[in-house]
Amino acid sequence: MSRKPTGPTDISRRGAMGLMAAIAAVETARAAPTGQGRRPNILWLVSEDNNPLIGAYGDKLAHTPTIDALAAKGLLYRNVYSNAPVCAPSRFAILTGIHPESCAPANQMRANAHLPGAFKTYPELLRQAGYFCTNNAKTDYNCDRDPAALWDIQGAQGHWRKRPDSRPFMAVFNFETTHEVMLFRPTKGRVTPDMVNVPPYLPDTPGVRQDFASYYNLMEKMDAQLAARLAELEADGLIDDTIVFHYSDNGGVLGRSKRYCYDEGLRCALIVHVPEKWRHLMPAGPGSVIDNPVTFIDLAPTLLALAGVSQPPQMPGRPLLGKTIHRQRYAFGMRNRMDERIDFQRTVTDGRWRYIRNYMPHRPWGQHQAFQWLAKGYQDWEAAHRAATLSPVQDRFFQTKPYEELYDLAKDPHQIDNLAQSPAARAKYKQLAAALDAHMQAINDNGFLPETMAGEGYFESRDRSAYPLRQVMALAATAAKGAPEGIGALRAALRSPVPVLRYWAATGLLIRGRQAAPDVAALRGVLSADPSPLVRIVAAEALVRLGEDQDGVRVLAGLAADTAPWQVRLHALNALTCIGEPARAARGVIADAATSDQEYVRNAARYLVAVLDGTYTPAMPIFDLQRLLGRAGPNG
Numbered sequence: 001m002s003r004k005p006t007g008p009t010d011i012s013r014r015g016a017m018g019l020m021a022a023i024a025a026v027e028t029a030r031a032a033p034t035g036q037g038r039r040p041n042i043l044w045l046v047s048e049d050n051n052p053l054i055g056a057y058g059d060k061l062a063h064t065p066t067i068d069a070l071a072a073k074g075l076l077y078r079n080v081y082s083n084a085p086v087c088a089p090s091r092f093a094i095l096t097g098i099h100p101e102s103c104a105p106a107n108q109m110r111a112n113a114h115l116p117g118a119f120k121t122y123p124e125l126l127r128q129a130g131y132f133c134t135n136n137a138k139t140d141y142n143c144d145r146d147p148a149a150l151w152d153i154q155g156a157q158g159h160w161r162k163r164p165d166s167r168p169f170m171a172v173f174n175f176e177t178t179h180e181v182m183l184f185r186p187t188k189g190r191v192t193p194d195m196v197n198v199p200p201y202l203p204d205t206p207g208v209r210q211d212f213a214s215y216y217n218l219m220e221k222m223d224a225q226l227a228a229r230l231a232e233l234e235a236d237g238l239i240d241d242t243i244v245f246h247y248s249d250n251g252g253v254l255g256r257s258k259r260y261c262y263d264e265g266l267r268c269a270l271i272v273h274v275p276e277k278w279r280h281l282m283p284a285g286p287g288s289v290i291d292n293p294v295t296f297i298d299l300a301p302t303l304l305a306l307a308g309v310s311q312p313p314q315m316p317g318r319p320l321l322g323k324t325i326h327r328q329r330y331a332f333g334m335r336n337r338m339d340e341r342i343d344f345q346r347t348v349t350d351g352r353w354r355y356i357r358n359y360m361p362h363r364p365w366g367q368h369q370a371f372q373w374l375a376k377g378y379q380d381w382e383a384a385h386r387a388a389t390l391s392p393v394q395d396r397f398f399q400t401k402p403y404e405e406l407y408d409l410a411k412d413p414h415q416i417d418n419l420a421q422s423p424a425a426r427a428k429y430k431q432l433a434a435a436l437d438a439h440m441q442a443i444n445d446n447g448f449l450p451e452t453m454a455g456e457g458y459f460e461s462r463d464r465s466a467y468p469l470r471q472v473m474a475l476a477a478t479a480a481k482g483a484p485e486g487i488g489a490l491r492a493a494l495r496s497p498v499p500v501l502r503y504w505a506a507t508g509l510l511i512r513g514r515q516a517a518p519d520v521a522a523l524r525g526v527l528s529a530d531p532s533p534l535v536r537i538v539a540a541e542a543l544v545r546l547g548e549d550q551d552g553v554r555v556l557a558g559l560a561a562d563t564a565p566w567q568v569r570l571h572a573l574n575a576l577t578c579i580g581e582p583a584r585a586a587r588g589v590i591a592d593a594a595t596s597d598q599e600y601v602r603n604a605a606r607y608l609v610a611v612l613d614g615t616y617t618p619a620m621p622i623f624d625l626q627r628l629l630g631r632a633g634p635n636g
Helices: 008-028 065-073 087-096 122-128 180-184 206-235 276-281 296-307 376-386 392-398 423-442 469-481 484-493 499-529 533-545 549-560 566-579 581-593 599-613 625-629
Strands: 041-047 075-077 132-136 169-175 242-248 270-273 288-290 331-335 345-349 353-358 404-408
Touching: 041 206, 041 296, 065 206, 065 242, 065 270, 087 122, 087 296, 122 132, 122 296, 169 206, 180 206, 206 242, 206 376, 242 296, 345 423, 353 423, 376 392, 404 423, 423 469, 469 484, 469 499, 484 499, 499 533, 499 549, 533 549, 533 566, 549 566, 549 581, 566 581, 566 599, 581 599
Parallel strands: 041 169, 041 242, 075 288, 132 169
Antiparallel strands: 075 270, 242 270, 331 345, 345 353, 353 404
């Protein structure tokens, strides 16, 4: 039987030394067999970048007979969500059982977070318990662990057929058929563009329709690949000894999905087929639907429960199968930097309602992203925006954001009618906002730290002298709300010895625009003397917006140059992009950045050069797709 996991609140209270002692105690525990002296094999069939466009989930246009058959004999989780709406942070959560925002910079889209050495990933724990573990083949774990050291076999040769003996196996197969990159060329098949229903937040254009049709056809291809893998399992006589999971690593890639904290970005499929001999581990009978919300932070604890392995205290998730099952009320999600664009959102859903908090409301939802804009649907969407042919609902994507959003998913599945200020929804708003606050504090959310700022890291962020989380959360909320009465707190925090507090104080003044005019002198002082380049970048942007172009652009240009770390350069380039015409004075530095070897710096600068030169069009290929195709695999 699995041990009851220690929650994140306990971790925080015990502190780093207590946590290390608890991990050591778990390490000495022996794995206990589950059920009749034996343990099941485990097979993960992982697809990429897709919402549940699946017949078993009620999609009438989908043709997914393999997945539908698994659901008919297994468990279908109705409200399941990735922990981030993009691959790398989501895969960090799956591998480690830790929220990526607890271990910055794992919360950023493609980074190299340090995973503390005492923390074991799920394949390491399963191998210690006697499992033969293979991964075929994608990793993208967003941390500094060597994938080859985690698995018995990592790569294209990974297969249960490679096990040298009769040990139980845990085998992962990743199917990139539905990955975003596959959408950049039309895929013909059963579904044609005239058959799709375009959601009301998207324009009804040929490119949008083709993206939807292609995606349904890619889903059908992926389903057939799952069938072939299951046929191998059956041919080997292992179907009755193997628990099979199918899930997608994050939400979909159609307009306003991947990278965004709406249901389309986070909601995934999860179906588990459990053979008869292991059905005592199921929370409900075959063919059942589980409506309680779950996230992928629960996958590692589920594996450990099936293998009879004690769950380490740093993993806050709960097993979905096994002898100890805890039904949860909420599923939480997040985003910070996505590729070259910097933003910050947190969200929670109970399956019926979704609450979203935007800590950078001064940035529009639809910031141009080079890779994302290779899809014809995004090109069409922006072209219609530039031509002023969008409806207000469709054009909202290109506007700045409110601080809070609240949607009734039952009545408003497309998340259009924001009820955050509705008196009728006040009780639900307060409940979800409080749940999100409690969660962020419990997991020690690192997301308020811009990349490279002191305090990043699982244990480093628990030093309250560098990262006083409650104080930071309160100040960031004051900053993001933009209310005049909060400006006094921002002015005081601008003088704090703690860099992250000064960062959010400057951000609050930037958000307030002309309200911050009395603070020009204080912002000039930050510009000339603050030791943090990240704080100076925000102050510089705020000053440019207040008409102080010369000094502000000079500082941004200096920090966008190749003498700074790439993360700092990227922050400066984002600020230059958002100030508009004054950025022209830094064109030489921006043009140099457009030749950088660092992908995100290069793409941000290429876009900005085209905008400043007046040559930009939505169909312009900013991203070098040939460079990508020459690498090992798709981007996220």
